[in-house]
Amino acid sequence: MVKLQLSQKNWLKRVEHAISNGNVLMIENLSDKIDAVLDPLLSRAFIKKGKSTYVKLGGEEVEMSPDFKLYLQTKMQNPHYSPEIAA
Numbered sequence: 001m002v003k004l005q006l007s008q009k010n011w012l013k014r015v016e017h018a019i020s021n022g023n024v025l026m027i028e029n030l031s032d033k034i035d036a037v038l039d040p041l042l043s044r045a046f047i048k049k050g051k052s053t054y055v056k057l058g059g060e061e062v063e064m065s066p067d068f069k070l071y072l073q074t075k076m077q078n079p080h081y082s083p084e085i086a087a
Contacts, residue, residue, distance in 0.1 A: 001023065001024045002014060002017075002018045002025050002026070003026045004025075004028070005027070005028050005029050006027065006034075006035055007029075012037060012058050015027075015057065016057060016058075016060075016062045019041075019055065019057075019062050019063075019064050019068050020065060022065030022066065024069045024071070025068070025069070026071045026073060027071070031076075032076065032080060032081070034072075038057070040055050040057065041070065042085050046064065052064075
């Protein structure tokens, strides 16, 4: 399991690594605004090429492992997120 916060250094590289290796990724301490770089992942804007699935993060396509799982955690009692994120 990979745990990270969006305030850490090199968080995007760690996200890409977790996606391609099929790790469980937990992003902790989210505020009410989530970095726009994660939008394709959160809205499930996946790209299918042959038998492989890709997601575009930060301008580059990252191959997704079928074992990848994403969990988002916040300390806010009543967060207001868009419907894509809430689902």
